[in-house]
Structures are given as structure tokens and as C-alpha cells.
Amino acid sequence: MWREAVRNTLGTVAFAILLLGSGATGGSCQSTSSPESPSSTSNSASSGVQATDQQDQSSKLNSKDKKDKPDKGKTHVHLGAVTVGASYTRFSNGFLVPFWGYGFYPYYFGYEPFFYDPFYSSYFYEPYTSGFAYGPDKGEVRLEAKPSSASVYLNDAYAGTAGKLKHMWLAPGAYDLTVAAPDGSAFHQRIYVLSGKSLKIHAKIVPQNE
Amino acid sequence: MMKLKLTRWLTVVLIWATGVALDAPRGTVPKSAADQYPAHAVQDGINIGAVLLSTNDVRHAFSTRINECCLVVEVALYPQKDGLVEVSLNDFALRVVGQDIAAKPSSAEVVAGRLYREAQPQQNQRDVSISPTAGIGYESGGIDPVTGQRRPGGVVTSTGVGVGVGAPPPKPGSNEADRRTMELELREKGVPEGNTAAPVAGYVYFTIPPRKNKKYQFEYSLNGKKVVLSL
Numbered sequence: 001m002w003r004e005a006v007r008n009t010l011g012t013v014a015f016a017i018l019l020l021g022s023g024a025t026g027g028s029c030q031s032t033s034s035p036e037s038p039s040s041t042s043n044s045a046s047s048g049v050q051a052t053d054q055q056d057q058s059s060k061l062n063s064k065d066k067k068d069k070p071d072k073g074k075t076h077v078h079l080g081a082v083t084v085g086a087s088y089t090r091f092s093n094g095f096l097v098p099f100w101g102y103g104f105y106p107y108y109f110g111y112e113p114f115f116y117d118p119f120y121s122s123y124f125y126e127p128y129t130s131g132f133a134y135g136p137d138k139g140e141v142r143l144e145a146k147p148s149s150a151s152v153y154l155n156d157a158y159a160g161t162a163g164k165l166k167h168m169w170l171a172p173g174a175y176d177l178t179v180a181a182p183d184g185s186a187f188h189q190r191i192y193v194l195s196g197k198s199l200k201i202h203a204k205i206v207p208q209n210e
Numbered sequence: 211m212m213k214l215k216l217t218r219w220l221t222v223v224l225i226w227a228t229g230v231a232l233d234a235p236r237g238t239v240p241k242s243a244a245d246q247y248p249a250h251a252v253q254d255g256i257n258i259g260a261v262l263l264s265t266n267d268v269r270h271a272f273s274t275r276i277n278e279c280c281l282v283v284e285v286a287l288y289p290q291k292d293g294l295v296e297v298s299l300n301d302f303a304l305r306v307v308g309q310d311i312a313a314k315p316s317s318a319e320v321v322a323g324r325l326y327r328e329a330q331p332q333q334n335q336r337d338v339s340i341s342p343t344a345g346i347g348y349e350s351g352g353i354d355p356v357t358g359q360r361r362p363g364g365v366v367t368s369t370g371v372g373v374g375v376g377a378p379p380p381k382p383g384s385n386e387a388d389r390r391t392m393e394l395e396l397r398e399k400g401v402p403e404g405n406t407a408a409p410v411a412g413y414v415y416f417t418i419p420p421r422k423n424k425k426y427q428f429e430y431s432l433n434g435k436k437v438v439l440s441l
Contacts, residue, residue: 137385172387174394192273192395197382199273 131170132159138169139193145179145203153178162203179203222238232378237348237402237412238297240286249439253432255290258355260428263413265420270400271413275383281418283428283441286411296405303434306414307425307440311415318396321415326389329381341372365387 134140143152148163154175159165162179168194180186187203244250245257245400266312281304286293289295303313316324334431351363379406383392428439 076371137387139382172391174387174391174398190398192391194273194382194391195385196380198272 027123035083076086132165132168134169135171137195139172139194139195141168141170141177141191141200141201142198142200143168143179144201145187145205147181150203150205151180151184177203177206179200181205181207183207221232226279236398237410238284238399240288240409244286244288247284249305249428249441250334250350251437251439252292253430253435253437255293256295257288257431258437258439259286260284260439262426262428262439272395274322275325276321276396276397276415277420278416279326279419280321281416281420281426283414283416284411285414285430286409286430288409289407292407294405294407297401297403297410299401299403299414301430303429303431304418305427306418307427307428309377311418311428313418315414316417318400318415321396321417322389324394325383325392327382329388329417331380331384339374341374343370343372344368 042105101203143162143165145152146162150162152159152162152165154170154177156176157177159168172193172195174190174192177189177191178186185205187205189201189203191201192197193199239249239272241259243261245255246253247261250257250259251262252258261284261341263284265277268282271282283302283304285302287295287297297361299317302315303312305316342346346368348365349363351361353359354361382388396413396415399413401414402410426441428441430439
């Protein structure tokens with residue numbers, strides 16, 4: 001409980017610093033602003049509450065859409081060995097998604113959204129790396145998809161490539177699985193994961209030109 | 211400024227509406243016509259098609275192990291043009307031919323609850339494993355260290371039994387998160403209830419244990435008239 005309170009307080013302070021200073025902080029604090037940060041993340045406005053590293057992937061898919069690229073900013077402050085940071089993503093319609101994070105400099109630092117995040121590990125630079133490991137209360141999803149470079153999304157959040165996600169252990173629940181090929185064609189399926197049960201998914205991606 | 215606020219509100223409403231729509235039952239995609247289903251009929255201009263899913267079909271269509279308790283019928287209703295049909299689970303029934311057994315559909319909550327209960331480990335349930343062992347060897351002989359006398363060699367045999375007692379591993383669907391997931395799957399794939407002017411399809415669950423070589427009749431009551439389909 002007290003950890004939550006400390007986290008929330010740190011997040012609020014960090015975000016206030018970001019808003020007030022717009023990336024400039026005084027004293028001995030260091031401050032940076034990087035719109036191309038790999039960890040500054042956001043999701044599409046359709047889901048609204050989920051935020052992961054998929055921004056980078058979706059920007060790859062829609063690289064031609066430079067106009068709709070959301071405005072992003074981030075900063076962090078070193079307080080001794082402790083680092084507190086905040087970032088935001090502002091969409092073209094004015095919708096603002098704030099993020100914050102903390103850690104021990106120079107290790108273990110990332111950003112997480114203020115809002116609901118379905119996968120706790122998603123605020124690390126490498127999303128979901130620890131989220132798919134075996135657990136006694138999890139269910140297995142065996143994914144077969146070609147090409148292996150296809151991007152895998154769970155509930156619209158980027159999870160990794162199909163080649164690296166042949167076996168995923170997920171908590172029981174319903175997930176919207178999307179496998180998107182580099183050419184833009186995609187496979188969608190809603191999957192229901194039960195603990196101790198293995199689910200085999202053969203994602204057949206139909207190329208767009210067919 | 212005003213336009214910006216309106217856009218924000220519209221975004222919030224859109225997110226909320228998306229959430230509501232995702233929560234709503236969705237059923238399955240109806241086939242192009244009722245006669246695409248093995249059993250079909252027309253009543254008062256409304257076409258109805260139905261198919262009883264085999265054990266294999268159910269295994270492919272569901273993550274939930276619904277085969278253990280229930281029969282699943284996929285039903286599709288096609289209202290006449292500019293017409294409206296009210297879909298209600300109470301209008302369906304399944305009868306076993308040659309027996310006085312008939313069942314009304316069970317809701318997703320009931321089926322999920324039943325599967326969850328059946329997956330719970332029983333208190334007196336024990337998993338006993340028995341491991342018999344046998345050994346054979348040759349002793350060359352020598353001086354007995356205890357008595358100090360010479361001991362002849364020979365073949366030595368031994369036998370034994372190891373007994374292990376413990377609880378069996380938990381079954382799929384045995385925790386609360388599983389129960390919620392099963393309920394969600396069954397509800398989302400179930401036939402959508404309510405008034406509709408467009409064709410709808412979905413699964414209907416009957417708590418009749420699946421048995422081979424049984425014939426079933428699917429009954430649908432429409433405006434007081436009963437439509438019977440042989441499955």
C-alpha cells in the first residue's frame with residue numbers, strides 16, 4: 001500500500017516537473033527531452049487506456065503517415081542514485097496520455113502510463129520479456145505464424161515477433177490476438193486462455209495483394 | 211477552444227462505446243442462408259438453421275471444455291425483410307429422441323459455474339502412485355565382518371514397493387480467473403438475445419451429457435408455434 005502511495009507521489013512530482021519546466025529543471029538536476037525515445041510509448045486512441053511500446057511498431061507500419069505522428073516529450077531527474085521521469089504523448093486531436101517512471105540510475109529505468117496497463121512488464125524497454133514465462137496459473141499459447149518477422153499484438157499492445165513468440169504463457173483471460181505481416185496484412189483472433197491448458201493458434205496471414 | 215473540448219468529449223464517448231460494444235454478446239457469423247445449415251425450416255417468414263456440434267467441433271471452437279457437461283447447438287435466425295424477430299433463450303429446447311428428456315438452454319454463467327465446480331479437486335481425492343522395484347545381484351563371498359566367519363557367495367535378489375500419496379495436479383478451469391474466462395467465452399459466442407432485424411447466429415448450450423448414437427430434436431417456439439428440427 002505504501003509503495004503505491006510513494007509511486008503515485010513520485011509520478012505526480014515528475015509529471016509536474018515536466019509540465020512546469022517543459023524539460024528544463026534547475027539546480028543540480030539533469031534534464032533531457034527526447035521525442036524519439038524508445039521507451040516513450042502510447043497506444044491508439046481506440047483503446048485509450050492501454051499503452052505499450054507498440055508506437056514504434058505502428059510507426060513502422062505507417063511510416064508514410066508522418067502527419068498523424070503524435071507529439072511526444074519526456075524528461076527525467078537524477079536525485080542522487082534515484083531517477084524519476086515523466087513523459088507525455090499528445091495526439092493530433094488534443095488527447096494527452098501521460099507516463100511516468102522511476103528507478104536507480106543508471107539501471108532499471110523505464111516509463112509506465114498513469115492509466116491501466118494490462119501487462120505489468122510492458123514498461124521496460126523490451127516489452128513482455130518476463131510476461132510470457134511459464135507459471136503454474138498460466139495457460140500456454142502455441143503460435144504458428146509466417147513470416148517469423150510478423151509483429152504480434154495482444155489487446156492492441158505490441159508483444160514481439162512471431163518467431164520469438166512460438167510459446168507464450170499467459171494469465172487466464174480473453175485476449176485479442178493480432179499478427180501483422182510487414183506488408184500490412186494481418187490475422188486477428190480472439191483467444192481465451194485457461195490455466196493449465198494449451199491453445200494452438202495457426203495464424204494464416206493472407207497477403208494484401210491476393 | 212470549443213471545438214477542441216467537443217473532440218475530447220467525443221473521444222471519451224467513443225472509448226466508452228467501444229468498451230460497451232466489446233462487452234456485449236457477439237455470437238457467431240451467420241452463414242449466407244438458413245439452408246446452409248444441416249437442419250433448417252421456415253416459420254412465419256423467419257428462416258431458422260441449426261447444427262449440433264460434434265465433440266471434435268466443440269474442441270476446435272472453444273477453449274472451455276464444454277464437452278464434459280453439455281451439448282452445443284449453433285443456431286441462426288434470418289428475419290424477413292423489414293421484419294423484426296425477438297431472440298430469447300427461453301424459446302429454444304432440445305429433446306432426446308425416444309426419451310422423455312428435454313432441456314432448456316443454460317446460460318453462460320450456469321455452464322461456467324458447473325465446469326468450475328467439477329474442476330475443483332475433491333477434499334478426499336488422493337493421487338496414489340505405486341512403484342514396484344526389483345533387484346538382482348551376485349555376491350562373491352568372503353569374511354563376514356560381523357561374525358568373522360567365511361561366507362559363501364551366490365545370487366542375491368531383492369524386491370520392494372514404493373508408495374506415494376499426494377493431491378493430483380489442478381485441472382484446467384479450476385481457479386476463479388478461469389471461471390470468469392469461461393463465462394466470457396460462452397457469453398460472447400452465445401446467440402445474442404434481444405430484438406434484431408438482421409440475421410444473427412450463435413451457440414446455445416444444453417446441459418445434457420454428450421452421448422454417441424443419440425438423435426436429438428431442436429425446438430424453437432415462435433409466436434406460440436413450435437418449429438422442430440431433427441439434428
